[in-house]
Amino acid sequence: MEILERLRERFEVLEEKVQRDDLIFVGTTGKNLIPMLVYLKEYEGFKTLVMISCVDWIEEGKFQLSYNLWAPKQKKNIIVKVFIDRKQPNFTTIYRIWPQAEVYEREIHEMFGVNFEGNPTQGEELILEDWDDIPPMRRDFDTLKYSMEKFGERAPKSRINIRREISEQYDEWRRK
Amino acid sequence: MWSKIFYAFLTLLGGIAYGLLLGGISRKITARMQNRRGPTVWQNFIDLWKLFRKKTAVSHGVMFYLAPMFRLVGGAGTFLLVPIVIDSPYLSNFSFGGDLIVIMYFMVLGCLGMALGAAESGHPHAPIGVTRGLSQMAGYELPFVISVVVLMIADKTATVEGIVRAQQGGILHWHLFTHPFAAAAAFISLLGMMTSYPFQVVLAPQEIAVGPPTEYSSTFLSYMFSGRSVFAMAKYLLFMDLFLGGAGSLLEAFAKTFLVFLWPLFITNVFPRFRLEQSVRFFWTWPTFIGLVDLLRISLMR
Amino acid sequence: MVNPIVIIGITLASAFFIGILQAYAKVWARVIFILTLVFDLLASGIVFYGFLSGELARPISVKIGGFPPPIGINLLVGKAEAAMAVLIFSVAFLGAIHWFVKGLPQPEGKAMVLFLLLSLGATGITFTGDFFNLFVFIEITSIAAYGLVASSRTKGALEAAFKYMVVGSISSTFILLGVVFLYKATGSLNMMDIAGKLLGGISSAVLALITLLILSGLLVELEVFPINGWALDVYQGADPVVVALLAGAAVKAFYLVFLKTAGFLPLSSFFSLALIFGGSTYLAGQFFAWRQRDVRRLFGYSSVAQLGLLILAAGFFLNSALASQSRLMIGAAIVLLIFNHSFAKTSLFLLADNVKGSNVEDWAGTLRGNPLFAFSFTSSVFSIAGIPPMAGFWAKVLLIFAIPRQYSWAVALILIGALAEVVYYFHLYRVASQGEGKEAGGNLFSPFVSSLLLVVSVPMVWGIFSRKLSIPLNGQVLLLLGISLGIYLLGFSRPLQWLGSLATLGYGIYVLLPHFKPDLSGFFLALVLFGGGALLIATYPGSKKLPSTFYPAYLVVVFSMAGVVLSSTWLSLFVFWEVMTWSSFLLINMGEGKKAAWLYAIFSAAGAYAMLGGIYLLPSLRIGVGKVPGLLPAVLISLAFLVKMATAPLHIWARDAYGESAHQFTPLLSGIMSKMGVFGTALVVVYILGVSSNPVFRYFLGWLGVLTAFFMTLLAVFQDDLKKLLAYSSVAQVGYILLGVALGTPLGWSASLYHTVNHFFFKALLFVAAAGIIYRVGTSYLPQMGGLIRRMPLTFFATLLAIISLAGIPPLSGFAGKWLLYSALIEKGWIFITVVAFLASTLAFLYCFKILHSVFLGQLQEENFNVKEVPLTVALVEVLLLLPLIILGAFPRLLLDPIDKVLSSLPGLSPAPIHYGRVMGAVTKLGHWNALFLMVFFAGSFLIALVFFAITSARIRKVGQLDVGYSGEVPRSAEDLHFGYGLYEHFRKAVGWLIYPLVTKVWKGIYEGINALAEMGRRIYTGDVNTYAAYVIALSIIILYIFSGVK
Amino acid sequence: MDKKNYFLDEKPEKLTYGGVFRKIDDWARARSLWVVAYGTGCGSIELRPTFxxxxxxxxxxxxxxxxxxxxDVLIISGxxxxxxxxxxxxxxxxMQSPKYVVALGACPINGGMYYDSYNAINQLDLYLPVDVWITGCMPRPEAILAGFKRLQELIDSGRADGWKKYIENLDWYRENQRKIIKNWKMPNYNW
Incomplete structure (x- = not known):
């Protein structure tokens, strides 16, 4: 892929993978991310930021941030991956390049606790209201335990009776 | 005098009941047209009773509290001002209270009270609905007024009785046939008055959910409900008297109002909805031009 | 008795002495300077008094050196000359005082000498009876003027002096040539001789040549168009005192000579000369001033225009073909004009000296800074613009009514010019009266005295001229107007002023009690006095913000309206109409509107002058004398009334005038003053048009009324300012009233008169309530209010009733008007109008709801949380006004019966064909309506429903204002929930094209077109002395060629 | 912000249930159920065909x-x-009393497939009084209709009194609600 060559010339490319003709994965370092995104946007035609996602690699102590870009003319996707330290999940915002990144970053902050410096609305509630634990999408968060503690056990058996009653009722009613 | 009041009261109850029944029938017919069974024709009575007997209600203030009375009294007043059976001492109601002009203005009283109460609820949908309703009213009023003026000029009277009397002597004397264009304009504007479907902009379930009575509940709503049904009856009666030659007997009245009632019902079930500005523009063009034909005819023949 | 030569001699001598003394004793020089002027003033005053008292019957003729006239120099002092001298010396004296207050110009000795010489020269020009002597005095005057102008230390003064000098020299040359030829032809230079004996001897062509030479010289000095560029430069550049003396007095001396000399010319030549030059100068001056941004140059244009008017008047004055009565009137007008202009201009120029900066914008706020300044400025401007009660008004009226019918185009010209004058003077007035108060300089003594002279002269002038024109102005009303002005003296305490006003109004009602008769004037008089009184009560709360002139102006408006309705002649109606207009102008100007009052002034003035023109065309001034052939007077007179009713397309002043006027005044403006238009139109329809004739014109009026109603209603729907909304509503309602009047049937008139009264009740109530609300809430912007029902229940209730009445919904009183109107329309058969009227009143529901919702319903905004109910007086008036709404709703006959009486008193009308019979409402041939039944039915069934509800209802809990079903959300603030902005935006999408501001654009286009023309015309004044000189010579040649008759 | 006057901060009154018209009332209430169209979960998609x-x-x-x-009826749809x-x-x-709650699907009963989710509640009846449960994931419209039929019967026989229980045990419900809604930013009584 020519684009990969061009990227290699200009930036530090840690890993690369051509999944399909129109989908490329590129890994890079945090320092190189913003130059690379700007380059992709301005010179390679990847005008659209499709989404930002985050993966928790708990074993390696890392968060992976994936920036999914789309070039409307060439009809190509490129996903730029960058790994950051899980202990100090600080990274920089890209909302100045794509304003819509603001919301994705806000969500990632809420769900993973990644801190995007410079994001103006980071910290405001987006999906969770009044969250009081570690970010729920982190893999060390025990969601079952949390659920049982907060929302109680699953319902008692006795309620099944009512259920049966209703289905009987239903049959009866159908027969009429 | 007292007997008159008594009969008027009875008529009013009858009017409310017949209005509710017609509402039920309309729901039934609509359901059948949509290939479903639909509620019973008495459904509106059940709803009314339920609302009336709810346990709690909320009030947002004085005007909110008084508005249902306004609505009911406005509807009832309009209903009672329109004679049902023309020469009957019992069923001509309070038509001595005023002529057509009075009726046209008295109609507004209920709407105004309703609008004020709704607006006081503080819910944003309420004033939105009211302003839409008022705008639409400005729309349909033009063709309606044209046809009413045509009738008043043609019959040289502004009283409903006079207009009814002018139509006696056979079906072809009905204004529906003597002034077909005016009648057409009026009947199109009736669609707007009844907020039938192409012109359903007030309650507008798709946009503002319930419209003006968003905050009304329980007993309040039951009053509004009965007010609305009697108001609808008043409009049917008015159209019957204006265009269908009035009624000589109660049975005739039932039949003719039913005819008037069917017209918006059939329209409403087969049309999608206008936006407000389309609705106003429609009223100010087509039915207006149709009505103008008769208006010009009248003014030239005079 | 003082010998006139003494005046000249002493002045000349002291001028000489001052020059010497200056070097040794400056103080003595000043003392002598001022003493001389005092002496001159006294001396000329004594002479003038001599003439006035009849002690001197014939002109004083002084023979200098004892030589008989043809040889020696001769002074000839008559009444006019003496008066002119008094004028010159008073202006000079005032100017001198101004100099002393402000500091004399340097070098002061020379300035004083030149100043004395200038006034002396001007006096000499007036006095002299000898042509060569005249030339000498002209030279003295001119040279002194050049010197004074040149010595002014202001920008452009030197250049102006140079231009003046060049042009002046040419003019002198012409005069000298004329004098030489004259001497050659007659062998004499004495005016009396020439006028008396010698003229017959020479050929008319030669005589014409001579006169034209002299006259064209004088015309240069009289600043006729287009050779007046130099004068404008002088006015702009020179020292204001000098300018005041020049424009205020010296030019008038030239004018006197002009009058004297003009007699030599064959009449027709002089007449057309005067008309052409006077007229063109007048119009050019008035219109060119529009674009002028420099105030002093603007005053200059105005002076030029006034001189043009004087020349025009001279043409008529000397026309012996006119009846002597008219010539006498024109003479009086000339005297008044001169007097008026001299002192007003003196005052204005000296005031201009007190303002820093020369542009119009620099005057911003000057009127607020200093009451003396305000007084002087206002009275001077009113004088110049010819606004009653000032003398200038009478001058204009006298002039117009003396001009015979075949010259009615001259009347039109005068009126158009007067309108143009209003435009720029009131633009200046508007700028000066608004903005931050600015302390104008303290040298206000002289301007104050001169404007005081103008004001003091008012009663005398009125006394003389109202009798002379045989206008029976109602004496009681005049007295009341006087008392009203006296209220100003209580200005130290607003409550006292308020009480005083109430007492005055009560006294007024007592005095005018005999006039409450069942006829049209009695009907409107009751409305004016009782309505004005009721509304006066509500003015109390705003005392903090009210200027001290509020109450006097308010009372003047009320009593002048009383004067209008009590007038028995059209002219007295016009006089009171003008008083009403201008006092209301002051009140509107007290508000916040930037251009509101100005627009109001322009439109009112246009209407008023049209009315004056119409009255001029009437065969008889008495109201109530037969019909008039032709529509023109009716149309012209109606224009004034239509303006006051703000009928489309004359409505564009109304929105801002109603919206921005003082809140306490707006109820009166809408409730009563707009009804004066109705009264006037009614008069026109009954007495000029005839009720049953001119159907086409009345049909046109009907369309005007109904279209006004329609479009104003539509505009009101989209208006977001409470008062402006009510303004549009008010105009629309008056449109209905006009429609009823236009119908001309008894039923239509019943509807109109009923609606007139009823509209007063509900609209005044609405405006009073609006005033109270705005006072409490602090804004009139509707989206910022809301939910006030929780804080102002009484006001809400009152407003609700008023709105129901306004919308014409039974059972309240408003419906009767609607019912009558529609019945009348259908009876008459105006079908299309009926439809539009119905539609308009349906549209009214839209804004009715808007008022109630935006102000009272919906969510209460946080900033209004601590708002209280309106003040007590306002609440009292609200209650006072809402009672009739209910009572009339049940018993409309209470009003319809008096209306029937009024109708039967009018020619061509009879009581409305309504039978009351057994029903407590009305029955016509068309329909019926039972008011009492509807009221009882409504109240009864409402009560029954309410009681039933209260018994049977579920348990009702009153919840808070944010407790609404809001998709499960908890609303954060009232503002989020309140639907205030763009209430009818969706409706605008449908019908927005109907309210395209076409009319506004047309009026604006006209205004800007005239401005562009004025700008083009102004290019004539290149500012280049060569051009000016060329103009003078070219014009003189043209004059000689055309008018001399020499072929 | 001064909350004064904004919300009614007053405990609801206890309502009696009876009177002369009780039979008619119940009959009418059962036959006139107005449902608030509020889709809380995935089940609301099933309500469209139902209606x-x-x-x-x-x-x-x-x-x-x-x-x-x-x-009258609030459907918790999932x-x-x-x-x-x-x-x-x-x-x-x-909503105004009398009012009923119908819970749709497995989730309100015991958390359903989201029983271990960090934000889906497990037992609805801890927080609101449920009159009728309709099981399924999701229940088909037929089941929903059957549920409503059941609700009608309950009302008709006067046994659908969740709204009364809610008022009587308001403190208990509030305690449960506040346990999971840490930051109670609502007015205390939402009438």
């Missing part, structure tokens, strides 16, 4: 209304998150 031509709930006298004020629960509580309390 339109195919299944036609209107023949049972039911209607969708757009405002809680006029509604899982509830903490965030939705807040709104549901508010909607429920804004």
């Amino acid at each position: 339109t031509s195919r299944f036609d709930a209107e023949r049972l006298g039911m209607r969708m209304v757009g405002t809680p004020r006029q509604a 899982y509830l998150t903490v965030k939705t629960l807040k709104r549901v509580i508010r909607v429920y309390e804004q």
Whole structure:
């Protein structure tokens, strides 16, 4: 892929993978991310930021941030991956390049606790209201335990009776 | 005098009941047209009773509290001002209270009270609905007024009785046939008055959910409900008297109002909805031009 | 008795002495300077008094050196000359005082000498009876003027002096040539001789040549168009005192000579000369001033225009073909004009000296800074613009009514010019009266005295001229107007002023009690006095913000309206109409509107002058004398009334005038003053048009009324300012009233008169309530209010009733008007109008709801949380006004019966064909309506429903204002929930094209077109002395060629 | 912000249930169920067919209304998150008594497939009084209709008194609600 060559010339490319003709994965370092995104946007035609996602690699102590870009003319996707330290999940915002990144970053902050410096609305509630634990999408968060503690056990058996009653009722009613 | 009041009261109850029944029938017919069974024709009575007997209600203030009375009294007043059976001492109601002009203005009283109460609820949908309703009213009023003026000029009277009397002597004397264009304009504007479907902009379930009575509940709503049904009856009666030659007997009245009632019902079930500005523009063009034909005819023949 | 030569001699001598003394004793020089002027003033005053008292019957003729006239120099002092001298010396004296207050110009000795010489020269020009002597005095005057102008230390003064000098020299040359030829032809230079004996001897062509030479010289000095560029430069550049003396007095001396000399010319030549030059100068001056941004140059244009008017008047004055009565009137007008202009201009120029900066914008706020300044400025401007009660008004009226019918185009010209004058003077007035108060300089003594002279002269002038024109102005009303002005003296305490006003109004009602008769004037008089009184009560709360002139102006408006309705002649109606207009102008100007009052002034003035023109065309001034052939007077007179009713397309002043006027005044403006238009139109329809004739014109009026109603209603729907909304509503309602009047049937008139009264009740109530609300809430912007029902229940209730009445919904009183109107329309058969009227009143529901919702319903905004109910007086008036709404709703006959009486008193009308019979409402041939039944039915069934509800209802809990079903959300603030902005935006999408501001654009286009023309015309004044000189010579040649008759 | 006057901060009164018209009332209430059209979870997609031509709930006298004020029945159509629960509580309390709650699907009963989710609640009846449960994931419209039929019977026989229980045990319900809604930013009583 020519684009990969061009990227290699200009930036530090840690890993690369051509999944399909129109989908490329590129890994890079945090320092190189913003130059690379700007380059992709301005010179390679990847005008659209499709989404930002985050993966928790708990074993390696890392968060992976994936920036999914789309070039409307060439009809190509490129996903730029960058790994950051899980202990100090600080990274920089890209909302100045794509304003819509603001919301994705806000969500990632809420769900993973990644801190995007410079994001103006980071910290405001987006999906969770009044969250009081570690970010729920982190893999060390025990969601079952949390659920049982907060929302109680699953319902008692006795309620099944009512259920049966209703289905009987239903049959009866159908027969009429 | 007292007997008159008594009969008027009875008529009013009858009017409310017949209005509710017609509402039920309309729901039934609509359901059948949509290939479903639909509620019973008495459904509106059940709803009314339920609302009336709810346990709690909320009030947002004085005007909110008084508005249902306004609505009911406005509807009832309009209903009672329109004679049902023309020469009957019992069923001509309070038509001595005023002529057509009075009726046209008295109609507004209920709407105004309703609008004020709704607006006081503080819910944003309420004033939105009211302003839409008022705008639409400005729309349909033009063709309606044209046809009413045509009738008043043609019959040289502004009283409903006079207009009814002018139509006696056979079906072809009905204004529906003597002034077909005016009648057409009026009947199109009736669609707007009844907020039938192409012109359903007030309650507008798709946009503002319930419209003006968003905050009304329980007993309040039951009053509004009965007010609305009697108001609808008043409009049917008015159209019957204006265009269908009035009624000589109660049975005739039932039949003719039913005819008037069917017209918006059939329209409403087969049309999608206008936006407000389309609705106003429609009223100010087509039915207006149709009505103008008769208006010009009248003014030239005079 | 003082010998006139003494005046000249002493002045000349002291001028000489001052020059010497200056070097040794400056103080003595000043003392002598001022003493001389005092002496001159006294001396000329004594002479003038001599003439006035009849002690001197014939002109004083002084023979200098004892030589008989043809040889020696001769002074000839008559009444006019003496008066002119008094004028010159008073202006000079005032100017001198101004100099002393402000500091004399340097070098002061020379300035004083030149100043004395200038006034002396001007006096000499007036006095002299000898042509060569005249030339000498002209030279003295001119040279002194050049010197004074040149010595002014202001920008452009030197250049102006140079231009003046060049042009002046040419003019002198012409005069000298004329004098030489004259001497050659007659062998004499004495005016009396020439006028008396010698003229017959020479050929008319030669005589014409001579006169034209002299006259064209004088015309240069009289600043006729287009050779007046130099004068404008002088006015702009020179020292204001000098300018005041020049424009205020010296030019008038030239004018006197002009009058004297003009007699030599064959009449027709002089007449057309005067008309052409006077007229063109007048119009050019008035219109060119529009674009002028420099105030002093603007005053200059105005002076030029006034001189043009004087020349025009001279043409008529000397026309012996006119009846002597008219010539006498024109003479009086000339005297008044001169007097008026001299002192007003003196005052204005000296005031201009007190303002820093020369542009119009620099005057911003000057009127607020200093009451003396305000007084002087206002009275001077009113004088110049010819606004009653000032003398200038009478001058204009006298002039117009003396001009015979075949010259009615001259009347039109005068009126158009007067309108143009209003435009720029009131633009200046508007700028000066608004903005931050600015302390104008303290040298206000002289301007104050001169404007005081103008004001003091008012009663005398009125006394003389109202009798002379045989206008029976109602004496009681005049007295009341006087008392009203006296209220100003209580200005130290607003409550006292308020009480005083109430007492005055009560006294007024007592005095005018005999006039409450069942006829049209009695009907409107009751409305004016009782309505004005009721509304006066509500003015109390705003005392903090009210200027001290509020109450006097308010009372003047009320009593002048009383004067209008009590007038028995059209002219007295016009006089009171003008008083009403201008006092209301002051009140509107007290508000916040930037251009509101100005627009109001322009439109009112246009209407008023049209009315004056119409009255001029009437065969008889008495109201109530037969019909008039032709529509023109009716149309012209109606224009004034239509303006006051703000009928489309004359409505564009109304929105801002109603919206921005003082809140306490707006109820009166809408409730009563707009009804004066109705009264006037009614008069026109009954007495000029005839009720049953001119159907086409009345049909046109009907369309005007109904279209006004329609479009104003539509505009009101989209208006977001409470008062402006009510303004549009008010105009629309008056449109209905006009429609009823236009119908001309008894039923239509019943509807109109009923609606007139009823509209007063509900609209005044609405405006009073609006005033109270705005006072409490602090804004009139509707989206910022809301939910006030929780804080102002009484006001809400009152407003609700008023709105129901306004919308014409039974059972309240408003419906009767609607019912009558529609019945009348259908009876008459105006079908299309009926439809539009119905539609308009349906549209009214839209804004009715808007008022109630935006102000009272919906969510209460946080900033209004601590708002209280309106003040007590306002609440009292609200209650006072809402009672009739209910009572009339049940018993409309209470009003319809008096209306029937009024109708039967009018020619061509009879009581409305309504039978009351057994029903407590009305029955016509068309329909019926039972008011009492509807009221009882409504109240009864409402009560029954309410009681039933209260018994049977579920348990009702009153919840808070944010407790609404809001998709499960908890609303954060009232503002989020309140639907205030763009209430009818969706409706605008449908019908927005109907309210395209076409009319506004047309009026604006006209205004800007005239401005562009004025700008083009102004290019004539290149500012280049060569051009000016060329103009003078070219014009003189043209004059000689055309008018001399020499072929 | 001064909350004064903004919300009614007053405990609801205990209502008696009876009177002369009790029979008629129950009969009418059962046959006139107005449902607030508030989709809380995935089950609300099932309500559309229920109320339109195919299944036609209107023949049972039911209607969708757009405002809680006029509604009698609140349908909890599937899982509830903490965030939705807040709104549901508010909607429920804004409805006028007598009022009924119908819970749809497995999630309100025991958390369903979201039983271990960090934000879906497990037992609805801790927070709101449920009159009828309809199981399924999701229940088909037929089941929903059957549920409503059941609700009608309960009302008709006077046994659908969740609204009374709610008022009587308001403190208990509030305690449960506040346990999971940490930051109670609502007015205490949402009438």
